[in-house]
Amino acid sequence: MLHDELLPQLQKRENRHFSAAGFYDGFTLFILGLAKKVLLADSLAVLVNAEFCNIEALDSLSAWVVIFWYMMELYFDFSGYCDMARGIGRMFGFRLPENFNSPFKASSVREFWRRWHMTLSRFLSQYIYFPLGGSRKGKARQCPNLLAVFLVSGIWHGANWTFVVWGLMHGLAAVFETAFPKLRFRWEWMNRLATAVFVTLSFSVFRSDSLEMAGLLWRKLFAEPGGAMLMGICNTLVYPENRVFIKFLEMKAPELLNGFFLVCFALLSGVSLLLLQGRKAEEWIEKRGHTLLGAFCLATLFVWSFLSLSQVSVFLYFNF
Amino acid sequence: MKANALKRLIIFIVAELVAVAGAVWFFDPFYQYHEPFFGWEAVLNDRDNQMPGTIRNFQYDSVLAGSSVAENFDSAFLDEAYDCRTLKVIRASGSMADLLYYLEMAQEEKELENVFWCLDLFALNASTEVTLYGENTPRYLHTESFLDDIPYLYNKEVLLEKIPFMLAYGHEGMNTGGNAYNWARGKEFSAARALSAYERQGITKDTVIMQKDPAENRELILENIRLLEEQISAHPKTCYYVLFPPYSMLWWDCAYVNGELEERFYILEETVSMLLRHENVETYFFQNQAFVVCDLDNYMDMVHYSPEINRYMLERMAAGEDRVTEENWGRIMNQMRDMVEWIVREGIYSYYGQMAMKGHMGSLNRILAGS
Numbered sequence: 025m026l027h028d029e030l031l032p033q034l035q036k037r038e039n040r041h042f043s044a045a046g047f048y049d050g051f052t053l054f055i056l057g058l059a060k061k062v063l064l065a066d067s068l069a070v071l072v073n074a075e076f077c078n079i080e081a082l083d084s085l086s087a088w089v090v091i092f093w094y095m096m097e098l099y100f101d102f103s104g105y106c107d108m109a110r111g112i113g114r115m116f117g118f119r120l121p122e123n124f125n126s127p128f129k130a131s132s133v134r135e136f137w138r139r140w141h142m143t144l145s146r147f148l149s150q151y152i153y154f155p156l157g158g159s160r161k162g163k164a165r166q167c168p169n170l171l172a173v174f175l176v177s178g179i180w181h182g183a184n185w186t187f188v189v190w191g192l193m194h195g196l197a198a199v200f201e202t203a204f205p206k207l208r209f210r211w212e213w214m215n216r217l218a219t220a221v222f223v224t225l226s227f228s229v230f231r232s233d234s235l236e237m238a239g240l241l242w243r244k245l246f247a248e249p250g251g252a253m254l255m256g257i258c259n260t261l262v263y264p265e266n267r268v269f270i271k272f273l274e275m276k277a278p279e280l281l282n283g284f285f286l287v288c289f290a291l292l293s294g295v296s297l298l299l300l301q302g303r304k305a306e307e308w309i310e311k312r313g314h315t316l317l318g319a320f321c322l323a324t325l326f327v328w329s330f331l332s333l334s335q336v337s338v339f340l341y342f343n344f
Numbered sequence: 345m346k347a348n349a350l351k352r353l354i355i356f357i358v359a360e361l362v363a364v365a366g367a368v369w370f371f372d373p374f375y376q377y378h379e380p381f382f383g384w385e386a387v388l389n390d391r392d393n394q395m396p397g398t399i400r401n402f403q404y405d406s407v408l409a410g411s412s413v414a415e416n417f418d419s420a421f422l423d424e425a426y427d428c429r430t431l432k433v434i435r436a437s438g439s440m441a442d443l444l445y446y447l448e449m450a451q452e453e454k455e456l457e458n459v460f461w462c463l464d465l466f467a468l469n470a471s472t473e474v475t476l477y478g479e480n481t482p483r484y485l486h487t488e489s490f491l492d493d494i495p496y497l498y499n500k501e502v503l504l505e506k507i508p509f510m511l512a513y514g515h516e517g518m519n520t521g522g523n524a525y526n527w528a529r530g531k532e533f534s535a536a537r538a539l540s541a542y543e544r545q546g547i548t549k550d551t552v553i554m555q556k557d558p559a560e561n562r563e564l565i566l567e568n569i570r571l572l573e574e575q576i577s578a579h580p581k582t583c584y585y586v587l588f589p590p591y592s593m594l595w596w597d598c599a600y601v602n603g604e605l606e607e608r609f610y611i612l613e614e615t616v617s618m619l620l621r622h623e624n625v626e627t628y629f630f631q632n633q634a635f636v637v638c639d640l641d642n643y644m645d646m647v648h649y650s651p652e653i654n655r656y657m658l659e660r661m662a663a664g665e666d667r668v669t670e671e672n673w674g675r676i677m678n679q680m681r682d683m684v685e686w687i688v689r690e691g692i693y694s695y696y697g698q699m700a701m702k703g704h705m706g707s708l709n710r711i712l713a714g715s
Contacts, residue, residue: 044347044350045347047350048347048349048350048353051350051353052353264500264501264503264504264505265500265504267504267505268504268505268508268509268512271509271512272512313349314349316352319349319352319353319356320356322353322356323353323356323357323359323360324356324360326357327357327360327361327364328500330361330498331364331498331499331500331503332500333498334495334498334499334500334501
């Protein structure tokens with residue numbers, strides 16, 4: 025957040041008084057952020073963490089599932105606590121900048137970066153891209169500038185070659201899109217899908233502990249066709265919410281257990297995909313948050329998240 | 345309008361929080377606040393979480409203490425045989441310091457009539473530090489204050505797992521009454537199962553293994569024994585029934601292979617000598633019961649025996665059999681040494697295919713009869 029965004033808010037007299045409307049909007053945004061992090065991201069993390077320690081056993085289908093789930097986990101985790109921070113800001117009268125704007129609706133890598141971690145993109149543009157000349161001096165200068173920005177972005181995330189490679193991948197993609205702007209699919213949904221696949225693949229490198237691990241994961245993705253392991257990875261989906269059912273099925277109908285895990289997998293995938301493509305948190309609050317049912321849902325989400333805090337995992341982006 | 349919405353949201357949140365805390369308080373799966381209501385049977389299936397609460401809030405006048413090998417005792421048998429009301433006090437490792445911590449907690453509540461202690465040799469050379477406050481152990485279990493109970497009252501695992509499991513177990517009659525913490529259901533007790541839990545590392549009859557000097561751990565052993573003696577001396581009105589459970593021949597062989605045999609005999613000698621000095625202690629010894637120890641079908645690993653063995657020990661103890669006295673202790677110890685010698689020289693090889701068991705059980709019987 026830049027000083028010219030914050031200082032005027034601090035100086036504004038009306039921000040110094042309690043506002044029920046601002047508090048409500050902030051509190052509800054905080055609740056939705058907390059639920060995203062605690063209920064969704066942490067649930068996805070169960071499978072992701074287990075399988076990133078077990079890459080050797082994966083086959084192609086299961087490896088794709090793992091990297092897509094990681095991408096969703098990272099998004100819900102990071103955007104969840106950004107919403108929490110913005111919510112707290114609103115409760116006290118400040119408006120913090122938006123950091124995510126439905127990034128999976130992006131139809132190019134450059135658009136993705138206008139929607140994902142927007143504050144970092146803005147910071148890097150302001151302090152690296154523009155001073156280097158940006159796009160003002162033609163494509164021949166713009167392309168290295170883009171590459172430099174993404175390289176810095178990679179290194180900014182950590183001292184590991186995986187981050188450098190991740191930054192380079194995005195830099196090269198951005199350069200490609202700049203050099204060949206017309207080289208696109210005719211259908212918009214194809215562009216969105218291709219962007220999502222590319223971003224997910226690149227973030228699998230980001231998540232890996234080393235380039236060797238990333239290499240192994242990519243071999244699994246592309247060189248070991250098969251889907252038999254899918255059931256195996258679904259069996260990691262054990263939560264307090266479903267453990268009673270699992271125990272019951274283990275004792276009374278073990279033949280249904282695999283089906284139950286598949287249902288859990290489909291449910292979590294479905295909810296996550298719906299939220300990725302659905303309305304933003306603030307839009308939902310504006311439309312439904314003030315109704316009786318909306319308030320009940322928000323209260324239940326808050327209590328459910330609060331109950332989950334005893335086993336909550338760390339925020340993924342705290343390292344960065 | 346938003347002020348009303350805010351009020352409504354806060355009312356919903358408070359109502360839901362009260363409902364959740366009320367449900368946890370009512371069912372109280374860790375028994376932090378009360379015994380079960382309406383005469384429902386307590387379900388005891390979560391040892392470490394339930395132990396402090398049951399000690400504080402349950403009605404009892406005797407305890408049955410020990411490690412996992414004591415969990416399959418039927419405490420209802422003791423209640424009948426000794427006309428008492430027994431609570432199981434279990435710590436998986438059997439750690440002396442941890443069990444004494446629990447016993448002291450119990451004795452703060454009331455003067456105990458009996459302590460039935462299934463005493464593990466392996467606990468007597470373990471650390472004398474209390475290990476109950478590990479990183480994963482919730483602090484609220486060990487305090488009576490309501491103020492630190494938030495992680496208990498508002499806990500998804502408690503609400504969605506512990507309470508439903510408690511209700512289901514209660515409905516099925518599992519881990520209730522004398523079967524508290526009983527884990528035998530579904531377990532296989534057989535020689536094959538026991539042997540699969542033991543790796544003998546290619547030792548043969550001709551391998552010479554030097555036994556360590558017990559002096560190496562003497563201080564630790566004597567400190568554990570001192571702690572036990574302190575407890576016994578501090579409660580002269582409490583009768584301590586100390587049982588030495590029968591570990592399998594694999595356990596003794598493992599001690600031999602690791603060069604720890606003399607240390608284990610030293611622990612035995614020192615502990616029993618101390619116990620025999622106290623009038624409020626009765627000691628019962630089952631480690632020399634060759635027909636149990638040398639038959640691996642009684643075990644699922646090196647130390648865990650079937651519930652039939654638990655039953656056998658209680659019946660013998662209630663009948664006053666297998667009691668150790670000043671007079672018979674020397675003979676029992678000699679018999680013990682002979683049996684272990686036979687195990688490591690001959691007995692163990694019957695299970696490793698070098699000789700037939702039957703013929704060699706005969707030589708064991710001769711050894712035992714001779715001593």
